[in-house]
Amino acid sequence: MVDAVTATQVVMSVEAVEASQLGMKALAASIAIVGTGLASAWAELSIGSAAVGAVAENKDLFGSVLVLTIIPETIVIFGLVVGLLLIL
Amino acid sequence: MSAIVGSAPYLYVCTRFRVRRMKLIPQEEYLRMLQMSLPEIIxxxxxxxxxxxxxxxxHSFRGIDLIEVALSWNLAKTYQKVLEIMPEGLREMTESYLRRWDIQNVLAILRGKAQGLPPGKIKEVLIPAGELxxxxxDKIITCAEPGKVLESLKRWRLYPVLARELPRATESGSFSFLENELYKQxxxxxxxETGAGIKxxxxxxxxxxxxxxxxxxxxxFRLRVNGAKGEVVTFFIPGGTFTVEELVRLHETSSTDAFFDSLTAQLKNRELISLLGRFRQKNGLVPGALHEIENALTLMQYSRLEMMARYHSFSIWPILAYIERKKQEITNLRAITRGKQAGLSTEQIRNYLVM
Known part of the structure; x- marks a missing residue:
C-alpha cells in the first residue's frame, strides 16, 4: 500500500515538474521581456524628453537625437531574444 | 511612476537651455567685432x-540707440520666454531671481526723474524682465517726480524699503544707499523663500x-581700493558664506599683504585663491586693477556656474547659467557698440568685456 502510494506520487511529481518547468520558462521569458521593456521605456523617457528639448532649439539636431532615442530599444530586443530562446 | 514621469519636464527644459547657451556669441566673435567699425558691428x-x-x-530709433533698445527688448523677451517654458518649481525659483530686474528698473526711473530726463529716454534703458x-x-515713467513714482509703487513687494530710504536718497541726490538696501532686502x-524647503x-x-x-x-575690493573709511557694514549683503563681520574685519585689515593673507586663508575656492595670488604679484590693489578684479570675479562666477550646470545637468543651474550668460552677452554688445561710438581703443573696450 505504502509502495503504491509512493509510486503514484513519483509519477505525478514528474508530470508536475515538467509542467512546472514549462511554466517557469514562460515566467522567465515574460520577466525578461517586461523588465527590458520597462528599462527601455525609462531610458527613452529621459532621452526623448531631452531630445525634444534639443530639437526645439536646433532643428539640425533631429537626426542625431533620433538615433540616440532609439538606442535603448536594443535593450528590449535583447529581452525578446532571451525570451524566445527560453521558450523555443 | 509619477516620480519618473515628473522628471521629464526638467530634462526637456534643461536641455533646451544647454542648447541655447551654445548659441550665444562665442569669444572669437567678440574679438572679431573689436576689429570692426561701428556700422559693420551694427x-x-x-x-x-x-x-x-x-x-x-x-521706426522709432536710429543708429546706436536702436541697437541699445533692441538689445534691452530682446533680453526682456528672452526672460519672459524662459518663464513660459519652465515647469513648476523651476518657474517659481527663476521668477523670484528675475525680480532683481525690478530693482534695476525702479532705480533707472528714479535716477532719470531726478535728472529730469524725458520718459522716452528712461524707457530706453528699462528691461521689464521682473514682476513689474x-x-x-510705462505708467510709472509718466509720473512727474520721484514722490509720485513712490506712490504708484505701493503694490511692489519692496515698497517698504523704498518708502523708508527714498526721502534720504532724493535729498542727498545719491541713490547708491537705496540701491544697496533694496538688493539686501x-x-x-x-x-x-528658498530656505522653505522647495524642490x-x-x-x-x-x-x-x-x-x-x-x-x-x-x-x-571697491571699498579697499577707494580707501573707504567709517561705517562700511551697511554695504555688505548678509547671507553668503562670508559673514558681514568677517568682511568688515577684512576691510579693516591695515596692510595689503595682511588683507590678501586673511582673505586667502578664508577662501575654499582654489580658482579664486590663484586669482588673488595673480593680482597680488602683479600690481596689488591700485585703482587701475579694480576693473580687472571685478571682471575676473564675474568670470569666475560664470565658470563655476558652467561647472555646476554640467555637474547638476537637470537642475536650476543650467537655466541660471543661460540667464547670466545672456545678460553678459547684452552687456558685452553694449560695451562694444558704445565703446566704438565713443572712439575708445580696442584694448580699452576689451577690458570692459567679460568673455
Whole structure:
C-alpha cells in the first residue's frame, strides 16, 4: 500500500515538474521581456524628453537625437531574444 | 511612476537651455567685432537673433540707440520666454531671481526723474524682465517726480524699503544707499523663500550664496581700493558664506599683504585663491586693477556656474547659467557698440568685456 502510494506520487511529481518547468520558462521569458521593456521605456523617457528639448532649439539636431532615442530599444530586443530562446 | 514621469519636464527644459547657451556669441566673435567699425558691428548684430527687435524698433530709433533698445527688448523677451517654458518649481525659483530686474528698473526711473530726463529716454534703458511688467513701468515713467513714482509703487513687494530710504536718497541726490538696501532686502526675501524647503531649492541656495559672495567681494575690493573709511557694514549683503563681520574685519585689515593673507586663508575656492595670488604679484590693489578684479570675479562666477550646470545637468543651474550668460552677452554688445561710438581703443573696450 505504502509502495503504491509512493509510486503514484513519483509519477505525478514528474508530470508536475515538467509542467512546472514549462511554466517557469514562460515566467522567465515574460520577466525578461517586461523588465527590458520597462528599462527601455525609462531610458527613452529621459532621452526623448531631452531630445525634444534639443530639437526645439536646433532643428539640425533631429537626426542625431533620433538615433540616440532609439538606442535603448536594443535593450528590449535583447529581452525578446532571451525570451524566445527560453521558450523555443 | 509619477516620480519618473515628473522628471521629464526638467530634462526637456534643461536641455533646451544647454542648447541655447551654445548659441550665444562665442569669444572669437567678440574679438572679431573689436576689429570692426561701428556700422559693420551694427550690421552684424542685425543679422543675428536681434533682427526681429531691430526691425520692430527701426521706426522709432536710429543708429546706436536702436541697437541699445533692441538689445534691452530682446533680453526682456528672452526672460519672459524662459518663464513660459519652465515647469513648476523651476518657474517659481527663476521668477523670484528675475525680480532683481525690478530693482534695476525702479532705480533707472528714479535716477532719470531726478535728472529730469524725458520718459522716452528712461524707457530706453528699462528691461521689464521682473514682476513689474512693461505696461506697469510705462505708467510709472509718466509720473512727474520721484514722490509720485513712490506712490504708484505701493503694490511692489519692496515698497517698504523704498518708502523708508527714498526721502534720504532724493535729498542727498545719491541713490547708491537705496540701491544697496533694496538688493539686501531682495536677497533676504529670496533666501527666505528658498530656505522653505522647495524642490531643487538646495542648488538654488548654493547659487545665491555664490552670487552674494561674489558681490560682497566686489564691494570689498571697491571699498579697499577707494580707501573707504567709517561705517562700511551697511554695504555688505548678509547671507553668503562670508559673514558681514568677517568682511568688515577684512576691510579693516591695515596692510595689503595682511588683507590678501586673511582673505586667502578664508577662501575654499582654489580658482579664486590663484586669482588673488595673480593680482597680488602683479600690481596689488591700485585703482587701475579694480576693473580687472571685478571682471575676473564675474568670470569666475560664470565658470563655476558652467561647472555646476554640467555637474547638476537637470537642475536650476543650467537655466541660471543661460540667464547670466545672456545678460553678459547684452552687456558685452553694449560695451562694444558704445565703446566704438565713443572712439575708445580696442584694448580699452576689451577690458570692459567679460568673455
Amino acid at each position: 550690421r552684424l548684430i542685425q543679422e543675428t537673433e536681434y533682427k526681429r527687435e531691430i526691425d520692430e524698433l527701426s 511688467d512693461r505696461d506697469y513701468l 531682495f536677497y533676504h526675501d529670496i533666501l527666505d 531643487g531649492g538646495k542648488e538654488f541656495l548654493e547659487f545665491l550664496r555664490l552670487e552674494i559672495d561674489i558681490r560682497n567681494l566686489q564691494i570689498l
